[in-house]
Amino acid sequence: MSAPPPRTAHPYAMHDAIVAPPDALRSVVPSNAAALDDAAARLRATDLVILCGIGTSWHAALVGELLLARVGALGHRVRALHSFELASYWPAPPARAGVVAVSHRGSTQFSRTALAEAKRGGGVAITLTGKDAPRADGVDVALVTVDQEASATHTASYTAALALFAALAGRLGRDDTTARALARAPDQVARLLGQESWDGLAHRFDDRRRYWFVGGGPNTATAYEAALKMSEASHATASGFNCEQFLHGAYAAMTDEDLLVLIAPAGPSRARCLDAARVAEAIGTPVLLLAHEAERDLRRFAAATVALPEIDELLSPIPAVVPLQLLAYHLAVRRGVNPDVMRLAEAPY
Numbered sequence: 001m002s003a004p005p006p007r008t009a010h011p012y013a014m015h016d017a018i019v020a021p022p023d024a025l026r027s028v029v030p031s032n033a034a035a036l037d038d039a040a041a042r043l044r045a046t047d048l049v050i051l052c053g054i055g056t057s058w059h060a061a062l063v064g065e066l067l068l069a070r071v072g073a074l075g076h077r078v079r080a081l082h083s084f085e086l087a088s089y090w091p092a093p094p095a096r097a098g099v100v101a102v103s104h105r106g107s108t109q110f111s112r113t114a115l116a117e118a119k120r121g122g123g124v125a126i127t128l129t130g131k132d133a134p135r136a137d138g139v140d141v142a143l144v145t146v147d148q149e150a151s152a153t154h155t156a157s158y159t160a161a162l163a164l165f166a167a168l169a170g171r172l173g174r175d176d177t178t179a180r181a182l183a184r185a186p187d188q189v190a191r192l193l194g195q196e197s198w199d200g201l202a203h204r205f206d207d208r209r210r211y212w213f214v215g216g217g218p219n220t221a222t223a224y225e226a227a228l229k230m231s232e233a234s235h236a237t238a239s240g241f242n243c244e245q246f247l248h249g250a251y252a253a254m255t256d257e258d259l260l261v262l263i264a265p266a267g268p269s270r271a272r273c274l275d276a277a278r279v280a281e282a283i284g285t286p287v288l289l290l291a292h293e294a295e296r297d298l299r300r301f302a303a304a305t306v307a308l309p310e311i312d313e314l315l316s317p318i319p320a321v322v323p324l325q326l327l328a329y330h331l332a333v334r335r336g337v338n339p340d341v342m343r344l345a346e347a348p349y
Contacts, residue, residue, distance in 0.1 A: 004150065006338065006340050006341055007338075007340060008338070010333045012151065012329070012332075012333075012338060012339055012340045013149070013150035013151040013340045014151035014153050014155060014233060014329050014332075014339045014340055015329055016150075017149050017150075017151055017154075017155045017156040017157075018155045018156070018322065018325045018326055018329060019193055020146070020156045021155075021156055021159045021160070021186070021189050021322060022186040022187070022189050022190040022193070023186070024145075024146050024156050024159065024160050025159065025160065025163050025185055025186040025189060025318070026186045028144075028145060028146070028160045028163050028164060029163060029164065029167045029182065031144070032143050032144060032164060032167070035141050035142065035143050035144075036143065036164070036167050036168055036171055037171060038140075038141050039100075039126050039141040039143060039168055039171075040168060040171035040172045042098065042124045042126070042140060042141065043074075043098045043100075043124060043126070043168075043172060044172060045096075045124075046077075046096050046097055046098040046123065046124055047077065047094065047095075047096040047097065048077055048078075048079070048093065048094060048096070048097040048098070049068060049074055049077060049078040049079070049097070049098045049099075049100065050078075050079050050080075050081055050086065050093055050097060050098070050099045050100070050114070050118075051064050051065055051068070051078065051079070051080045051081070051099075051100045051102065052080070052081050052082065052083040052086050052099065052100070052101050052102065052110075052111055052114050053082075053083055053101065053102035053103060053108075053111065054082065054083045054084060054103070054108055054110065054111070055228065056104070056154050056157070056158050056225060056228065057083075057102035057103050057104065057108070057111075057161070058080070058082050058083070058102070059158070059221040059222075059224050059225040059228070060102050060128075060158055060161040060162055060165065060221070061080040061081075061100075061102050062080045062218075062220065062221035062224070063162050063165060063218050063221045063222075063317050064080065064100070064102075064161075064162075064165035064168075064169075065078055065079065065080035066217065066218050066314060067165050067166055067168075067169035067218075067314055068165070068168070068169050068172060070169075070314060071166070071169035071170060071172075071173050071175050071178050071314060072168065072169035072170075072171075072172035072173045072175075073172060073173040074172065083101065083103075083108060083110035083111045083113075083114060084110045086110070086114050087109075087110040087111075087113040087114055087117075088110070092117040092120070092121060093114070093117055093118050093121055093123055094121060094123075095121045095122050095123065096121075096122065096123060097118055097121060097123040097124075098118065098123055098124035098125075098126065099114050099115055099117070099118035099123065099124070099125055099126065100126045100127075100128060101114055101115050101125075101126070101127050101128070101136075102127075102128045102129075102161055103127070103128075103129055103133070104129060104130040104133070104145065104148070104149070104154055104157040104161075105129070105130060105133055105148065106127065106129040106130070106133025106134045106135065106136070107133070107134060111127075111136075112136045115127070115136050115138070115139060116136070116137070116138065119138040124140050124141075125138055125139050125140050126139065126140060126141045126142070126143065127139050127141075127142050127143065128143040128145065128161055128164060128165075129142065129143075129144060129145065130144070130145050130146055130147065130148050130149070130157050131144055131145070131146065131147050131148065132147075132148060133148070143164050143168070145157045145160035145161055145164065146160050150340065151339065151340040152232070152340060152341060152342040153229060153232045153233045153328075153339050153340065153342055155229070155325045158225065158321065159189075159318055159321060159322065162317055162318050162321075163182060163185065163318060166178060166182050166314075166315055166318070167179070167182060170182070178312070178314075178315070181311060181312055181315055182315065184311075185311070185315065185318050185319065188309035188311060188319050189318065189319050189322055191309065192306075192308075192309065192319050192322055192323065193322065193326075195306065195307065195323075196306060196323070198323070198326040198327065198329075198330050199330045199333070199334075201288075201304060201327060201330070202327055202330035202331045202333075202334055203330075203334065204303075204304065205259050205286070205288065205304075205327075205331075206331055206334045206335065208236075208257065208258055208259040209237070209255065209257040209258050210236075210237045210238070210239070210254075210255075210257075210258045210259075211227070211230050211236055211237070211238040211239075211258070211259050211261065212238075212239055212241065212246070212250075212254060212258060212259065212260045212261065212285075213226040213227045213230075213238065213239070213240040213241070213261045213263070213324070214240075214241050214242075214243050214246045214260065214261070214262055214263070214273065214276050215242070215243060215262070215263035215264070215269065215273070215320075216242055216243040216244065216267070216268070216269020216270075216272060216273065217267055217268060217269045217313060217314075218313060218314055218316065218317050219263040219264075219265070219269070219313075219316060219317055219320060220240075220241075220242040220243075221317060222263050222317045222320050222321050222324070223240035223241055223242070223261075223263060224240035225240070225321055225324075226238075226240060226261065226263075226321065226324035226325075226327075226328070227239050227240030228240070229324065229325055229328040230324075230327075230328045230331070232328075232339070232342050233328040233329055233331070233332040233337070233339035233342075234328055234331040234332035234335050234337050234339065235332075235335070235337055235343075236328075236331060236335075243269050243272040243273050243275075243276055244269075244272055246276055247272060247275055247276060247279070251276070251279050251280075251283075254279075254280070254283055254285050255283065255284075255285065256283060256284035256285055258285050259285070259286055259287075259288060260276065260277075260280045260285050260286070260287045260288070261287075261288045261289075261290070261324065261327075262276060262277060262287055262288070262289050262290065262291070262298070262302075263290045263320050263324075264289065264290065264291045264295065264298055265290075265291060265292055265308050265311070265313050265316040265320070266292055266295070266313065267313035267316075270295070270298075273298065274297065274298055274301075277289070277298060277301035277302075278301070280301065281301055286303035286304075287301050287302045287303055288302065288303065288304050288305075288306070288327075289301070289302035289304070289305045289306070290305075290306045290308055290320055290323060290324075291305065291307070291308060292307070292308055292309075292310060293307045306323045308320055
């Protein structure tokens with residue numbers, strides 16, 4: 001069956017994908033239950049676990065790294081590496097290594113190379129892909145997210161991948177608390193979707209020169225991913241930073257014509273996000289804050305606030321990314337950009 005023609009007006013396919021996560025999150029873990037058990041058993045027997053991906057998939061791997069290290073009790077036995085770097089510059093994975101390659105379409109050549117190297121060393125090869133994605137040769141376990149997205153700006157596949165990493169971590173670490181918290185995430189995301197006038201929020205900030213996204217810990221990846229969605233969807237100039245990296249010089253290029261988006265749930269990075277908010281105040285840059293309702297000392301710096309649900313910081317990238325996907329989408333609509341096609345005709349791949 002051929003793909004439907006691209007839409008030419010709002011709601012674009014990207015919008016449908018962004019609002020789909022509550023249902024996707026409710027189904028993705030139960031539908032992968034057997035595969036998750038199999039993957040956890042195989043990875044538990046390895047000496048090293050490498051998570052790899054490119055673009056959005058790499059950002060998912062970064063969140064997965066912390067989840068598997070902390071919740072999954074793998075500690076320093078898990079690393080997230082960019083697939084291109086892993087295939088092009090790093091040594092082949094050692095014997096008894098597991099590679100989890102994240103690729104929604106399942107066609108990234110560098111991720112396939114990493115999987116093949118793991119199998120050659122007698123290790124474990126696991127894919128985390130969208131439905132109906134081609135399966136690489138020799139894969140031991142396939143974890144499956146959502147249907148192939150009609151929009152080239154992938155969103156639902158990212159949140160589903162995060163949920164699968166969280167579920168895998170819970171199984172590895174035999175952590176029922178994470179499983180219970182993950183079960184609440186769909187309703188939390190649903191409430192978040194109805195919290196704001198997202199078009200109105202985009203209207204307030206659609207004239208910014210540059211968009212800065214800053215977070216820490218697992219939300220470093222959220223900052224990277226939000227900046228990528230902003231560039232892909234609306235063609236805006238956007239940058240994502242870890243909070244400490246931002247405070248080590250990057251902020252010097254920020255002006256009062258920009259927007260600073262702070263992803264700051266409670267956790268070790270919160271204090272440095274507060275310092276970033278103080279820097280923005282001194283420069284005159286407006287702040288869009290994503291934080292828990294109770295973070296009043298942070299909220300006083302914000303021109304606008306999105307209240308995140310009370311959720312463990314390691315799981316917070318699941319709800320935190322959704323408002324930022326919507327911001328990127330509605331900015332694209334206001335700028336007259338079709339976020340589904342992402343200038344694919346010009347891309348060299």
